[in-house]
Amino acid sequence: xxxxxxxxxxxxxxxxxxxxxxxxxxxxxxxxxxxxxxxxxxxxxxxxxxxxxxxxxxxxxxxxxxxxxxxxxxxxxxxxxxxxxxxxxxxxxxxxxxxxxxxxxxxxxxxxxxxxxxxxxxxxxxxxxxxxxxxxxxxxxxxxxxxxxxxxxxxxxxxxxxxxxxxxxxxxxxxxxxxxxxxxxxxxxxxxxxxxxxxxxxxxxxxxxxxxxxxxxxxxxxxxxxxxxxxxxxxxxxxxxxxxxxxxxxxxxxxxxxxxxxxxxxxxxxxxxxxxxxxxxxxxxxxxxxxxxxxxxxxxxxxxxxxxxxxxxxxxxxxxxxxxxxxxxxxxxxxxxxxxxxxxxxxxxxxxxxxxxxxxxxxxxxxxxxxxxxxxxxxxxxxxxxxxxxxx
Amino acid sequence: xxxxxxxxxxxxxxxxxxxxxxxxxxxxxxxxxxxxxxxxxxxxxxxxxxxxxxxxxxxxxxxxxxxxxxxxxxxxxxxxxxxxxxxxxxxxxxxxxxxxxxxxxxxxxxxxxxxxxxxxxxxxxxxxxxxxxxxxxxxxxxxxxxxxxxxxxxxxxxxxxxxxxxxxxxxxxxxxxxxxxxxxxxxxxxxxxxxxxxxxxxxxxxxxxxxxxxxxxxxxxxxxxxxxxxxxxxxxxxxxxxxxxxxxxxxxxxxxxxxxxxxxxxxxxxxxxxxxxxxxxxxxxxxxxxxxxxxxxxxxxxxxxxxxxxxxxxxxxxxxxxxxxxxxx
Ligand SMILES: Cc1cc2nc3c(=O)[nH]c(=O)nc-3n(C[C@H](O)[C@H](O)[C@H](O)COP(=O)(O)OP(=O)(O)OC[C@H]3O[C@@H](n4cnc5c(N)ncnc54)[C@H](O)[C@@H]3O)c2cc1C
Numbered sequence: 001x002x003x004x005x006x007x008x009x010x011x012x013x014x015x016x017x018x019x020x021x022x023x024x025x026x027x028x029x030x031x032x033x034x035x036x037x038x039x040x041x042x043x044x045x046x047x048x049x050x051x052x053x054x055x056x057x058x059x060x061x062x063x064x065x066x067x068x069x070x071x072x073x074x075x076x077x078x079x080x081x082x083x084x085x086x087x088x089x090x091x092x093x094x095x096x097x098x099x100x101x102x103x104x105x106x107x108x109x110x111x112x113x114x115x116x117x118x119x120x121x122x123x124x125x126x127x128x129x130x131x132x133x134x135x136x137x138x139x140x141x142x143x144x145x146x147x148x149x150x151x152x153x154x155x156x157x158x159x160x161x162x163x164x165x166x167x168x169x170x171x172x173x174x175x176x177x178x179x180x181x182x183x184x185x186x187x188x189x190x191x192x193x194x195x196x197x198x199x200x201x202x203x204x205x206x207x208x209x210x211x212x213x214x215x216x217x218x219x220x221x222x223x224x225x226x227x228x229x230x231x232x233x234x235x236x237x238x239x240x241x242x243x244x245x246x247x248x249x250x251x252x253x254x255x256x257x258x259x260x261x262x263x264x265x266x267x268x269x270x271x272x273x274x275x276x277x278x279x280x281x282x283x284x285x286x287x288x289x290x291x292x293x294x295x296x297x298x299x300x301x302x303x304x305x306x307x308x309x310x311x312x313x314x315x316x317x318x319x320x321x322x323x324x325x326x327x328x329x330x331x332x333x334x335x336x337x338x339x340x341x342x343x344x345x346x347x348x349x350x351x352x353x354x355x356x357x358x359x360x361x362x363x364x365x366x367x368x369x370x371x372x373x374x375x376x377x378x379x380x381x382x383x384x385x386x387x388x389x390x391x392x
Numbered sequence: 393x394x395x396x397x398x399x400x401x402x403x404x405x406x407x408x409x410x411x412x413x414x415x416x417x418x419x420x421x422x423x424x425x426x427x428x429x430x431x432x433x434x435x436x437x438x439x440x441x442x443x444x445x446x447x448x449x450x451x452x453x454x455x456x457x458x459x460x461x462x463x464x465x466x467x468x469x470x471x472x473x474x475x476x477x478x479x480x481x482x483x484x485x486x487x488x489x490x491x492x493x494x495x496x497x498x499x500x501x502x503x504x505x506x507x508x509x510x511x512x513x514x515x516x517x518x519x520x521x522x523x524x525x526x527x528x529x530x531x532x533x534x535x536x537x538x539x540x541x542x543x544x545x546x547x548x549x550x551x552x553x554x555x556x557x558x559x560x561x562x563x564x565x566x567x568x569x570x571x572x573x574x575x576x577x578x579x580x581x582x583x584x585x586x587x588x589x590x591x592x593x594x595x596x597x598x599x600x601x602x603x604x605x606x607x608x609x610x611x612x613x614x615x616x617x618x619x620x621x622x623x624x625x626x627x628x629x630x631x632x633x634x635x636x637x638x639x640x641x642x643x644x645x646x647x648x649x650x651x652x653x654x655x656x657x658x659x660x661x662x663x664x665x666x667x668x669x670x671x672x673x674x675x676x677x678x679x680x681x682x683x684x685x686x687x688x689x690x691x692x693x694x695x696x697x698x699x700x701x702x703x704x705x706x707x708x709x710x711x712x713x714x715x716x717x718x719x720x721x
């Protein structure tokens with residue numbers, strides 16, 4: 001047991017900081033804890049696209065990958081240092097994560113050579129991807145998805161509907177989960193297809209988030225033709241990929257989640273001073289409780305990382321996802337409460353930090369729902385970590 | 393950052409676990425409730441480990457966690473986590489006898505308010521194990537340390553029958569052992585606080601493990617109660633709290649061992665996280681056991697007692713959050 005990361009990381013850290021100082025654009029500098037601000041008209045603004053490409057070209061997009069995939073063959077410990085330094089500065093890698101965090105590892109694990117050739121553009125952000133998993137009748141119960149794909153010669157014909165598809169309005173490609181064997185048990189009849197979003201028969205209808213952004217959409221598929229070569233992995237073996245991609249989604253995100261909690265606590269301290277309640281014993285205790293939970297969670301993340309770096313898969317992801325998303329919600333709510341009557345005010349003039357607290361509170365609901373709800377995380381902990389019997 | 397135990401630490405853990413499984417069953421806790429001398433043979437075995445008290449804090453925490461798991465009713469915390477480091481800080485030669493396992497001791501510091509800070513009161517409170525150790529080190533307002541043999545001590549009845557606390561009259565003749573500086577005293581208390589938090593995590597994990605086992609075993613409505621989601625989610629939240637508290641404790645121990653700048657905050661985080669974990673594990677543990685958990689006959693209450701006793705010692709969860717607030721705001 002020791003605190004330091006060892007000598008191998010110091011030159012790495014110095015190099016990273018020098019790169020950030022030189023290249024990080026001004027838009028990445030202010031603290032942006034509401035991931036997409038209402039002030040950005042575009043879902044993925046040009047500066048964010050440029051920044052992601054710059055990271056890739058300098059080997060700083062996914063440091064653990066080789067240079068041709070936007071990395072520098074960094075060790076797990078170096079990758080952890082990278083995530084810490086980026087998140088401590090509040091610098092995002094990209095404003096859309098499906099391509100680099102879910103699609104890239106899935107294609108590298110399961111794709112054909114042609115499919116793997118799509119990976120660099122997915123990581124660099126040249127091609128924006130969306131993930132078509134959820135449907136009106138298949139949310140937490142993802143394996144209940146019904147969008148049908150029928151193999152017809154050298155193509156699939158796809159019919160059905162996806163929902164809550166983030167970035168669908170701007171995406172070039174979709175990682176689409178479809179039912180290819182309706183007679184098999186529900187986990188065994190699912191396949192994954194790569195679908196070009198401009199294929200005829202795809203109808204995208206934007207849906208607006210509760211904070212006012214149109215960041216996700218309903219996507220309808222009517223007789224959409226998809227080349228058979230776009231099947232990823234084996235036919236009817238798509239469930240295995242979903243398990244992998246959800247794990248990828250959770251893997252490194254905890255560092256950013258915990259850093260966001262810590263930055264929010266710093267913001268709460270400043271807010272309490274500005275609002276004249278920094279000596280209120282209840283406010284003080286609640287801020288300290290938030291700090292304690294973020295700090296103990298960071299320690300738990302490091303513990304999980306220790307097992308991960310030693311090659312064993314750690315169950316900590318569900319704990320981290322559950323606790324950081326729930327804690328985030330509580331902290332933004334506290335930020336509103338501290339402002340009393342002004343808590344819900346979002347106008348630029350009179351609202352604290354242009355309504356940061358109320359808007360972030362709204363956005364924080366996404367985190368306890370998307371990527372597996374808090375209830376689903378508790379089910380996973382109970383059944384897979386603690387070994388309790390499945391219900392019903 | 394590395395959270396894996398070294399081979400030596402694993403050896404400490406496994407040796408302690410084995411020994412305690414044999415020598416410290418719940419029946420001993422019950423015997424000790426009636427007669428505190430019942431735990432003497434156990435203490436004979438455990439006094440060999442006292443040198444951990446002045447070594448790396450991570451190693452001490454490994455051992456304390458095991459003691460917490462069995463709620464060991466021995467003056468190890470008093471001797472190794474309080475007394476020995478105070479003697480070490482003042483350069484007292486009696487330390488050798490303590491490290492050899494020949495002498496035991498405790499520290500008397502808190503006054504009537506129960507808070508462990510220097511004060512001018514001579515009647516000290518919440519002194520752990522004062523009646524079962526050889527010497528009590530009384531610490532005066534200016535840090536003067538006096539060693540007292542069998543000073544007048546009166547047991548404070550608490551819900552925790554596994555660790556005995558006493559009021560001690562310190563205005564009695566004793567041997568002067570020098571003066572401990574404020575910084576040295578704070579360092580001793582910081583280490584003791586993290587060690588106690590480690591003990592609490594051990595107790596919390598015991599409560600969690602007992603409850604998981606029960607939830608898999610107990611059948612109602614023809615199925616194990618552990619298949620009910622209301623029960624599963626309680627257990628998931630309990631285990632989350634235990635996991636994060638464990639991590640916070642070892643982070644704090646590493647921070648102290650490395651003299652890291654984050655150590656003052658980390659100490660409060662560790663004790664508060666351990667408090668949240670232990671209290672939740674105790675309360676929800678009883679709830680999930682149903683009626684049998686409310687009986688004296690079942691062992692669960694022994695650990696509930698230990699958990700809430702430790703929660704109140706060296707600062708409650710709320711107290712540590714308030715000290716943390718003082719560092720943050
Ligand atoms: C901002 C945002 C972005 C998203 N982006 C995408 C995307 O890009 N692609 C995509 O495919 N999906 C996306 N989703 C969808 C997301 O994955 C689903 O919303 C999520 O899986 C929950 O499904 P649901 O909304 O149908 O809720 P439901 O599954 O209907 O759940 C409703 C409630 O019931 C509870 N519940 C359900 N099952 C259980 C159970 N077994 N035990 C206990 N409680 C249960 C849930 O916890 C929840 O509280 C996004 C969602 C959000 C909010």
